[in-house]
Amino acid sequence: MVTIWSQSRIKRGKIGISCSPNNVTSLYDWHGAVTDNTLAVRLFGPFAAWIGGEAVVGLHRREGARLFAYLILRAGEPVSYRELAERFWPSEAALGTAEARTFPNTRQAVHYLRVALGDHAYRLRSTGRGLLLFDLRGAGVDVVEFDRIVQQNDTEAMPTALNLHSRPLLEDWNDDWVVDARRTRQRSYDRIRYLLKQEARHSDPHHEPAISGLNSAAFTETPGGAVPLNSPYYVVRDADARFIDAIDSGTSTVLLKADARMGKSSLLARGLHQARSKGSTVALTDFQTFSTSQFDSSAELFRAMAASLALQLDIDFDPSVHWSPHFGPGTNLEQFLRRHVLSKIEGTLVWGMDEIDRLFRYAYSGELFGLMRSWHNRRAMDPAGPWMRLTLVLAYSTETALFIADQSQSPFNIGTQVTLTDFTLAEQQDLNGKYGSPLAEPHETVQLHSLLQGHPFLTRRALQEIVVGNISFEDVVSNADRENGPFGQDLHKLTSGLAADSELAVALRRVVEGKPCGDRASFYRLRSAGIVKGEWNVSEQIRCPLYAAYFRRHLVPQT
Helix, strand or coil: CCCCCCHHHHCCCEEEEEECCCCEEEEEEHHHHHHHCCEEEECECCCEEEECCEECCCCCHHHHHHHHHHHHHCCCCCEEHHHHHHHHCHHHHHCCCCCHHHCHHHHHHHHHHHHHHHHHHHHEEEEECCEEEECCCCCEEHHHHHHHHHHCCCHHHHHHHHHHCCCCECCCCCCHHHHHHHHHHHHHHHHHHHHHHHHHHHHCCCCCCCCCCCCCCCCCCCCCCCCCCCCCCCCCCHHHHHHHHHHHCCCCEEEEECCCCCCHHHHHHHHHHHHHHCCCEEEEEEHHHCCHHHHCCHHHHHHHHHHHHHHHHCCCCCHHHHCCCCCCHHHHHHHHHHHHHHCCCCCCEEEEEECHHHHCCCCCHHHHHHHHHHHHHHHHHCCCCHHHHEEEEEEECCCHHHCCCCHHHCHHHCCEEEECCCCCHHHHHHHHHHCCCCCCCHHHHHHHHHHHCCCHHHHHHHHHHHHCCCCCHHHHHHCCCCCCCCCHHHHHHHHHHHHCCHHHHHHHHHHHCCCCCCCHHHHHHHHHCCCEECCCCCCCEECCHHHHHHHHHHCCCCC
């Protein structure tokens, strides 16, 4: 049961919501909550918490209120003491002493929070070494109910969600994590208002519902980057099930291949989340976040990978202890993984690696790929060993054969490969529905799919422009390939990249003209960038008619 309330009714002995414009009312007897010793928390507006109708005391100690709110927003997922220390006591997290790695200030704050929660202290429990999980089942938390309505797209409860979000999330706090969480809920709030407004217009074109001040620029997520796990705009494709099943099977290596802006980071995040929910230990190495100096050598990179792994799993990592000068970088990484990671955890370690393409340009990349291949081979040679409990999940877009000469040392031709493709017409229709069906006519759906060929990023951009930009479908199509059109900024980025690489520009010009690309490496680089599709010297073609029209004007000499 989730309790919903408004502050004004607590003093009168009742808590509940009166929703307009549809006069939806949900009441809960507060006296029953007192008897049940219910925990109730308000995050929309100023922070407040009650147990059995009485304010929770003691939250002023050791950042108790902020710690409580942060754990609520992360409820149901493990949070490490290290993460909390970095968030609330960074000076403690920055210290390199053995005492600091136990995070005494953080642990004391958690202790005080348990004391404040009293009978509800059981909700804050340890799930492993240095890990906490906050359990909110049976509690009444406004933001939890709001998120449930948004995630389940519960249209009947949307007026309730609007009432819950009567004020900004933690409106008097300005911490970075609060601002991010506030923006996320504000976008959801504005989206709900928009959908209710559209629904009212469809049912009565002459009726203007009592929803005013819509900030259309903020109501939806901006396309680009990984789609958040709780996003209402994520489209499940056939590849999703194959990818998650491959991880669940415990195979040594799962390969996720997709061109740029196809959604591989979004699917990777969902695969890792699913693995975590089923009890696997999960870590993610995103090479896009590594600094330039960390790519200077295999020694620097492997040490950075080990440090990142240790940080996420709350495992001590001291290079002076765990990194021997007598061993090479590969041996050091392997020994750390075997002795200090796999031997410390129970079950499977699912280690995801995103943007692994960044390594291909470095001569030493073969060291890492050969190491990964050897871990796969160890499974056959030592079936009772620790390597049976390691699953690597590699996300990339580049044609790996161009960079790995010895395929017997490649991890990209073993395990299970899943390739993401463009949206089908049915998947595009699914996304259209998630946006409130701005493509109202069947011919519009078909025309947009023909123009973009189901390109995931461009399709989201088109729907967002119609909904948020308040422009017509006809305007999107007629101005699609223009600099000032709905895709102008994205198209300009592509031409800017080509302007810096004359070989790629020449290769693309040939494809646009319907000629063979000529250079194999250039073709696969263009394909990885999501500009062309097909196979070299077999089915080379521009990615979609939008790109063909745009690049024909910008790359092909006019006669």
